[in-house]
Each structure stands twice: as structure tokens, then as C-alpha cells.
Amino acid sequence: MNINIEDRKINIWWALLPLVVMITAMILTIIVYEGEPHIPLIIGTGAAALVAWKQGYKWKEIEEMMFRGIRLALPAVLIIMLVGLTIGAWIGGGIVATMIYFGLKVIAPSIFLVTITIICGIVALTVGSSWATMGTIGVAGMGIGISMGIPAPMVAGAVISGAYFGDKMSPLSDTTNLAAGLTDTDLFTHIKHMLFTTVPGLLIALSVFAYLGKDFGKDSIESASISQTITDMQANFVISPYLLLVPLLVIVLVAFKIPAIPAIAVGVIMGFFAQIIVQGDSVASALDVLQNGYAIDTSNEMVSELFNRGGLMSMMYTVSMTIVAMTFGGILEYSGMLRAMMDQLLKIVKTTGSLIASTLGACFLTNATCSEQYISIVVPSRMFASVYKEKGLQSKNLSRSLEDGGTLTSVFIPWNTCGVFIYSTLGVHAFAYAPYAILNLAVPMIALFYAFTGITIAKIDKNEAGTAEKEETA
Template sequence: MSIDIKKRKINIWWSLVPLIVMIIAMLLTIVVFEGEPHIPLIIGTGVAALIAWKQGYNWKEIEEMMFQGIKLALPAVLIIMLVGLTIGAWIGGGVVATMIYFGLKIISPSIFLVTITIICGIVALTVGSSWATMGTIGVAGMGIGMSMGIPVPMVAGAVISGSYFGDKMSPLSDTTNLASGLTNTDLFVHIKHMFYTTFPGLLISLFVFAYLGKDFGRNTIENANIQQTIADMQANFVISPYLLLIPLLVIILVALKVPAIPSIAVGIIMGFLSEIIIQGDTIASALNVLQNGYSINTSNEMVSELFNRGGLMSMMYTVSMTIVAMTFGGILEYSGMLQAMMDQLLKIVKSTGSLIASTIGACFLTNATCSEQYISIVVPSRMFAKVYYDSGLHSKNLSRSLEDGGTLTSVFIPWNTCGVFIYGTLGVHAFAYAPYTILNFTVPLIGLLYAFTGFTIAKMDRNQANDINTLENEETREKKSKHYI
């Protein structure tokens, strides 16, 4: 179906109405009525549909906008469901209990936050996926931190910070490749340029976590609680170092560039077989764990909280949230409302500093409105490529800003696919872990500091100018054609 956005350009004020209505509904529902974010997003979708209809779009076109938004989220939905299966299989198979057991034996509480940040960073750098890291190593890290008496949001912040550092700096990462590809920037030039903002962000994160961790030394924690947790795990699971080979195998597969879905599927199968062969459960019980999650009966409330989780059905909240959010984002994107917001941002660009600030702001706005970090990279890259070229700036400035503002800020939006995934996987709401995701809010601030001081801001060379000129000519021709959904 062909939709000509140019003929139906929407006024900025009308474009803001669905966003404002959704935010007000979200605040009332979550803060005042302590409800869930689904209904506010549905309300926002309804308002957006009405405005699109008022602008001349028919219902079939509006439906296609929503369907296209959902289509963009389908890969994320599949990963979300697989992660639910992984958590169930690895808990039932004793993998998570084994990782927690050895973590409690080896890692000191005072350095745990620093340690889990580094471990998640290394794993994500190797596999190229923050989601895969959080859904495996991150889950075990949450269990270890909880057993040590460290606040859950603080542990989640460390897991997220490390996972996103590794994801951002990995040549295997989809968002890293997307940002470099859309801006016509060499992948390793892009990664090297991100180092200037991301590595200082990691150092600041580690310093903060080291400071926070000093309050959790063994002298301030009831060691009896840790020993009781270990005893309860040993009573309910067969603990074996051989079970650590399962997550190691998944990491190796992804490092060998086996696609994420088959790699995760191997981990699920191995966890399922471990539950039957090593833990001694029946096939029927193991299948039920995959579907409904693991269930454990113990008087230890912490152990119950750690292991009563996982399974396909545990992710249905996350899946439904993702679908609803993407219907809202689909209408904003394909009706031209988001374009109208971006056009207003471009009007404030008067210097290099304001240009990069506008790019980061546009990425955050897209994360909040379209609820998907991929769109937060794609749309601003289209909008700002020519502006960077006209300003004589190297495209690696744009690619870095897209990641600083798009990839990293996605975790702060509760209805964004990343915020929803983290809530479903780690069990912590975005508003709770946000103050502790040090890397994710530090890096954009460092990017802004560089932008206004000129530090690490690279000018365009002759070859880059020729490459971008070719790219811009192609984009100009594309913009003159109709938009297809």
C-alpha cells in the first residue's frame, strides 16, 4: 500500500498531541493508580489514529502503519520468547543455581558490582548482544547480588551498564553495524570513535560501583543468609561445574558468528536435557518448566524469588507490551508525525554543539515515541546525514551520536522494547534501575561535552565527502519517491 506523507504533512502541534496524551495517561496510570503501561499506550495509539484519520489517511492505511510497526518488532519478540525459554531451561537444569553457587563462593560482595559489570562487558563484547548477555549472565548476576544483600536495582544497573558497553563496542553488534552502515562509516572507524565517549563512561561506572560496593563488605552482610542460600540450592539442585559448559557453549557459538537464535536454541535444548538427565526431573516436568517457568517450594523467601520464574508465559507481558508500543510508534512514524517533530529539532541547529545535541535528543525522542532502539538509529540518521555533510563534519560524529543517544537511552523508557525486555528478564522496572545505569546516562553527557568543546569532533576529509555526497544523492532520489508500507 502506498502512502504519500508529503501530501499530508502534519502540523507539529497536532503531532505532539498523541505523545502528550500518552505521557499524561502513563503518569496517571503508573504513578497515581499504580497500574501497567499497556492501556496508556493503547490510548496514545487511539489518539494518533484519530489525528492520522483527520489528516486524510483511511483506516486501511492506518492499519498498515500499525502492522508495519509490529513487523519491525517481530525479531525482538522472538528473542524475548527464546530468553523466557532459556531462563526456564537453565533454572530447571541447574545452570543458574550453579553459576550463583560459584559466584557466592568466589566473588566478594564489596567488589561484586565492579565484577559483574566487567563480566557482562566481556561477554557482550564477545557475543555482540546486550540482550543475550542480560538474559543469561545477567540473570545469574541478579541472583548472586540478591543473595549478598545488594539492592536489586543497583545490581540491575551494573548488569545493564556492562552489557551495553560490550554491545556498543562489539563489531558483532547489530546496532553498531546499523549505525555505521546507515552513515556510510567504516565499522572499525565507528567503533574507534565511540571509544572516546564509551570507555570514559565505563571507567566512571566502575568507580561509582566500587564506591557503592564498599558498603557491602562481608562484615556488613549476614554471612548466615549466604550460607543458607547455598544450602537451599544444594538441597534442590545438583550443583556441578560441568553445567557451566552450557553458557560457555552458547558464548562460543555466538563468538563463532553462529546466528543468535540458533545459538540460544542450543542453550535451551542443553538446559532441557540437563533438567532430565542431571536434575532427574521427568520429561513432562521439564516441558512444563519451558511453558510456565520453574517452581520451587522453600521457606527461604530469597531462594523462592530467585528461582520461581522463567518460561514462555513469563514473557507474554513483555511481548504484549512490545506489540502495543510498536502500534503507537508505527502510526507516529508512517503518518509523518515523527517527521514533524524532527523538523522542529533541526530548526535549533546553529553550531556543532547544537547539532550533536539535537541528534542525541532526536534519538531519545524516537525511543520514547516509537519504542524501538533500531528506529531511534534509523530515523535520525536519515534526518541528520545531510546536515553533518553541509557542516563539514565526518560521518563518524553522526554514527557515534546515534549510538550515544539511541542505543544507550533506550533502557530508560519503560515502554521501549529494551526497557520492557529488561523488566521481563531482570525483574526490575526502568524507573528503579535508571539511577544505577551509570554508563547509559554518562556516555551521552560525555558526548555533549565533547560536542560543545570540540574535543574529538572530526572534520570531513576529501574521500569521506565524496562518499557521503553519493549517499546523499541516493537519499534525495528516494525522498522524491512515494513511501511504501
């Protein structure tokens, strides 16, 4: 069905109404009643549908808006389910236990936060996916860090910082390609331009993590806890360095240009067979782990928390959340409500600084309202492309701003698909890890500094602009 929103101008107050309804319901449900974010988003979707209906859209058109939103999230849903299978298979196969075991043996607690940030950054750079990195290396990293006595939100912040650094810098990343493609920017030009904000952000993150980690590992109680965790893992799993070949194989496959999804699927299959052959479990047991996750019975609370997880069903919360969020986001975008909000932002754009600040703000607003980082790149790219050209700014400024404000800030919204995925995978709420996701906090601030000082802001060369205009006219 063709939905035409070009001639549907929506008043800003009507456009804001569903957002106000959703946020009010979210505050009451989560803070007052300690509930989940699904129902508030459904309430917001109902309010958005009513506003769209009042604007003259038929129910079939409103349905199509919701379906379009859901279709946009289907690749993410596939990855979410695959990560659930990976966690289950790698725990059942003893792969996670082996990574934690050697991590505890080799990595000193004082440098753990720095180390896990760098490792996650390298893996995400190779794989091209922050989600795949957090769902594999990140899970093991959480186990190692918690076993060392490091608070879970701190470990999660380090994992997220590393994973999102690698994701942003990887030519295999979907968001990196999306931002470059939508702004008509060469992919590697886009990546090089992001170095100016992302590398300083990483250096700040590593400095903060080095400072936070300096006191860990000095307490003898922490050392005793680590020893007990190692003993309990050896009692429940066969620990073998050969099991480390499974994550290594996944990384090598991706390095040889195998797409991330089939490469991770190979990891799932290897984990499944590792549980049967190495751990000695039955086929029925291994299949049950893939479906329902791994279950371990131990008196060590920490070990139970680390290994009672994974499986396809563990991700259904996240899948349902993604679908609900995208129905809300679909109506906001395709009815023109989101565009009405963006138009108000564009009215305050007078300078280069305010333009980039507005782009960052629009990306964050889209993350909060539409609950999906892809939309936070897609919609602002459409709204701001011509404005950047009018201001004489190269497209790589816009592509970088979309990632600085869209990709990175998605983790701070608890009902955004990224926030929900991290909660389901790492077991830490967005409000808990937010102060420690240093890279994600620092990069937008660096981008704002550059915007108002003019540092690294690339202008369109007048001669090049004239040639391009002639070619476009021809």
C-alpha cells in the same frame, strides 16, 4: 500498500497531540492508579490514528502503518521469547544455581558490582546482544548480588552497564550494524569512534561501582544469608561444575561466528536435557518449565524469588507490550508526525554542538514516543544525515550520536521495549535501576561535552569532500 508521506505536512501541534494524550494517560495509569503501561499506549495509538485520519489517511493506510511498526519489532519478539525459554531451561537444569553457587564462593561482595559489569561486558561483546546477556548471565548475576545483600536496583545497574558496553562495542550487535549502515559509515570506523565516549563511560561506571561496593560483605548477617542461600540451593539442585559448560558452549559458538539466536537455542536444548539427566526431573516437568517457568517451594524467600521464574509465558507481558508500543510508533513515524517533531528540532541547529545535542535529544524523544530503540536510530539517521554533511562533519559523528542517544537511553523509558524487557528479565523497574545504570547515564553526557568543546569531532577533509562530490556527480 505504498504509503506516501512526502506531501503530507502535519502541523506540529497536531503531531504532538497523540504524544500528550499518551503521556497524560501514562502518568495517570502508572503513578495515580498503579497500573500497567499497555492501556495508555493503546489510548495513544487511538489518538494517533484519529490525527492521521484527520490528515487524510485512509483506515487501510493507518492499519498498514501499525503493521509496519510491528514487523520492525518481530526480531526483538523472537529474542524475547527465546530468553524466556533460556531462563526456564537454565533454572530447571540447575545451570543458574551452579553459576550463583560458584559466584558466591569465588567473588567477594566488595568487588561484585565491578566484576559483574566486566563479565557482562565481555559476554555481550562476544554474543553481540545486551538482551541475551541480561537474560542469561544477568539473571545469575542478580541472584549472586541479592544473595550478598546488595540492593537489586544496584545489581541491575551494573548488569545493564556491562551488557550495553559490550553490545555497543561488538561488531555482531544489530544496533551497532544498524547505526553504521544507515549512516554509510564503515563498521569498524564506527566502533573505533564510539571508543571515545564509551570507554570513559565504562571507567566512570567501574569507579562508581567500586565505591558503592566497598562496604558490602563486612556484615556477619550478610555472610550468614549467603551461607543459608548456598545450603538451600544445594538442597534443591544438583550443583556441578560441568553445568558451567552450557553457558561456555553458547559463548564459544558465538565466538565461532554462529549467529546469536541459534547459539542461544542450543543453550536452551542443553538446559532442557540437564534438567532431565542431571536434576532427574521427568520430560513432562522439563517441558512445563519451558512453557510456564520453574517453580520451587522453599521457606527461604530469597531463593524463591530467585528461582520462581522463566518460561515462555513469563515473556508474554513483554511481547504484548512490544506489539502495542510498535503500533503507536508505527503511526507516528509513517504518518509524518514524528518527522514534524524532528523538523522543529532541526530549526534550533546552528552549531556543531547544537547539532549533536539535537541528535541525542531526538533519539531520546523517539525512544520515549515510539518505545523502540531501533526506531530511535532509524528515524534520526534519516533526518540528520544531510545536515551533518552540510556542516562538514564525517558520518561517524552521526553514527556515534545515534548510539549514544538512542541505544543507551532506551533503558530509561519504562514503556520502551528495552525497559520492559529488563523489568521482565531482571525484575527491577526502570525508575529503580536508572540511577545505577551509570554507563548509560555517563555516555550521553560525555557526548555532549565533546560536542560543545569539539574534542573527537571529525571534520570532512576538503580534498576528500571535493573528490567524493565529483564521484557522486559522475
